[in-house]
Amino acid sequence: MTHTPLHNKVAVVTGAGRGIGRAIALAFAQAGAAVVCAARTAAEIEETAREIERGGGRGLALPADVTDLPAVERLFAQTVAAFGGLDLLVINAGVSLESRPVEESDPNAWRATMEVNLFGAYHCARAAIPHLKARGGGKIITVGSGMGRRGAVGSSAYSCSKAALWMLTRVLAQELWPDNISVNELIPGPVETSMTGAPTARQGPAFGAESEWIKQPDDVAPLALFLATQPAVGPTAQSFSLMRRDG
Numbered sequence: 001m002t003h004t005p006l007h008n009k010v011a012v013v014t015g016a017g018r019g020i021g022r023a024i025a026l027a028f029a030q031a032g033a034a035v036v037c038a039a040r041t042a043a044e045i046e047e048t049a050r051e052i053e054r055g056g057g058r059g060l061a062l063p064a065d066v067t068d069l070p071a072v073e074r075l076f077a078q079t080v081a082a083f084g085g086l087d088l089l090v091i092n093a094g095v096s097l098e099s100r101p102v103e104e105s106d107p108n109a110w111r112a113t114m115e116v117n118l119f120g121a122y123h124c125a126r127a128a129i130p131h132l133k134a135r136g137g138g139k140i141i142t143v144g145s146g147m148g149r150r151g152a153v154g155s156s157a158y159s160c161s162k163a164a165l166w167m168l169t170r171v172l173a174q175e176l177w178p179d180n181i182s183v184n185e186l187i188p189g190p191v192e193t194s195m196t197g198a199p200t201a202r203q204g205p206a207f208g209a210e211s212e213w214i215k216q217p218d219d220v221a222p223l224a225l226f227l228a229t230q231p232a233v234g235p236t237a238q239s240f241s242l243m244r245r246d247g
């Protein structure tokens with residue numbers, strides 16, 4: 001018999017068109033959730049939604065740019081219209097647009113990284129909260145990064161965005177605990193995706209110590225599922241990491 005711990009739950013996963021977000025969307029659907037797949041590239045999220053339906057699940061692709069607050073508000077309104085509510089939000093959409101030291105960096109790329117990784121997360125949380133409250137509770141999972149703790153040369157925009165995302169996670173958790181909404185951070189550690197590049201990039205600085213576990217996106221999904229299935233009195237304001245070393 002199929003194990004469906006997310007039966008009757010409705011999830012929105014941002015950045016579900018590829019990489020980690022796609023793997024989490026497929027895992028949540030397999031666990032019984034109706035999953036809204038959001039990102040800018042319609043063809044990619046439509047493919048994820050089709051894959052969910054091929055597996056017998058309920059998936060819906062809703063294109064949205066997380067930097068656009070009205071678009072994000074429409075995303076959640078359309079989710080509720082389609083599936084009747086919202087229980088789970090995975091704030092996964094992210095970019096890493098600048099890899100040069102601060103002195104040589106492009107301010108526009110710096111700002112654009114913040115716009116997606118921090119403001120995008122803020123927009124999603126802000127727009128989702130009323131819908132989660134209407135259900136009497138729920139869960140928000142932010143996808144953070146070890147770079148948000150330790151930083152690295154050339155990663156100022158990305159690392160600062162993820163450090164701030166961790167603080168947003170903490171503050172949201174404190175604001176929302178009376179409403180039975182838990183907010184936790186998931187740190188995947190190095191995963192082979194279009195963000196980190198092909199396997200040849202393994203030795204690059206993005207992957208840090210050679211002793212790290214280089215993952216495929218599917219390796220991250222079980223931790224997301226764990227967080228999504230914790231009881232209402234379960235962890236909040238916590239960070240869960242798949243890394244093998246500090247931060």
Ligand SMILES: NC(=O)c1ccc[n+]([C@@H]2O[C@H](COP(=O)([O-])OP(=O)(O)OC[C@H]3O[C@@H](n4cnc5c(N)ncnc54)[C@H](OP(=O)(O)O)[C@@H]3O)[C@@H](O)[C@H]2O)c1
Pocket residue numbers: 014015016017018019020021038039040041042044064065066067091092093094095116120143144145146187188189190191192193194195196
């Ligand atoms: N891969 C790693 O090693 C690693 C490690 C630690 C943390 N992370 C984090 O994990 C998350 C997923 O990363 P990934 O490696 O899976 O990257 P990815 O393969 O590049 O996927 C990123 C996803 O985010 C979406 N996205 C980007 N900008 C967006 C926007 N403005 N609005 C809506 N969606 C947007 C992309 O779709 P569109 O471009 O079509 O919008 C895509 O679906 C990110 O937050 C990343 O920082 C990754």
